[in-house]
Amino acid sequence: MAVQPEGTPIWLDASFPDLEAAKTFYGDVLGWTFGESAAELGNYTQAYSDGKAVAGLAPQMPGQDDWPTAWCLFFASADIQARTDKIRDLGGRVVIDPMAVHDFGHMTIAADPGGVVFGLWQPGTHLGFEKQGEPGSYCWAEITTRDAEKADAFFPALFSYGVKRMEDEAIDFALYDLGGDTTLGRMKMTSDFPADLPSHINPYFAVENCDDTIAKITRLGGQVHFGPHDSPFGRFAAVSDQQGAGFSVIDLQTTKGDMPKIS
Secondary structure: OOOOOOOOEEEEEEEEOOHHHHHHHHHHHHOOEEOOOEHHHOOEEEEEEOOEEEEEEEEOOOOOOOOOOOOEEEEEOOOHHHHHHHHHHOOOEEEEEEEEEOOOEEEEEEEOOOOOEEEEEEEOOOOOOOOOOOOOOEEEEEEEEOOHHHHHHHHHHHHOOEEEEEOOOOOOEEEEEEOOEEEEEEEEOOOOOOOOOOOEEEEEEEOOOHHHHHHHHHHOOOEEEEEEEOOOOOEEEEEEOOOOOEEEEEEOOOOOOOOOOEO
16 A cells, blocks of 8 residues: 555656666766666665655667656555556556556556646655655756646546635746645746646655756756745756756755745
8 A cells, every 4th residue: 555645746757768868967967876786676876865865867778769768746546556547547647557566566647638748656665756856856846848738637636635826917926735734836837938848747856955956967967957046945946967957956945935825
């Protein structure tokens, strides 16, 4: 059984053309250390912050050369087969059918009707994040989509999210919650986003200092796409690593401005 409510972000991983380069990048940028690569799992490697598991990294497998390099966010599921069936019923696409990952758990990769790729994780011995919401770890994610209507119909139906909306004429932004706790954001992509950027989930990693982190990212060959920008939630920037995987970094302690109204 999942130890967290269904639909809770529980794990994050990515496959890279150059695994060693990714380890060097995230080790410097986020302070991660890495466990031994598991050959029986395609050299899947667990990343740690302060000795606690925060993410997984792996080399791209044969046949994945045309797959985009991207972080995949996994959501907790207590019955992964039933949840996968529901994905299909709701018009989503199953990319990888439910499969066992040794005794660690079961996984599925899927996409919503608008093309947003995500994962399901039914824990076995691997319960997911051991640290989050602190520097060096996952703290937030936003479904960033060109089809907000499809996302707002799909994800709340899949995971029983409550939906609230941010009162801001400049952006179309919704908040999904579980049991009254805000779990995930949903942002509608505008013409300001690159035309070739697909709908996706943008994960945020907490950092001690946003500007110092950006300096490391650019020094290591990564790119800054937006920011740094001050907000009531923290100082943040949207970036990508040197292999093209996009994410955001945020200093949660440096806040500015009034909280937006939510309805």
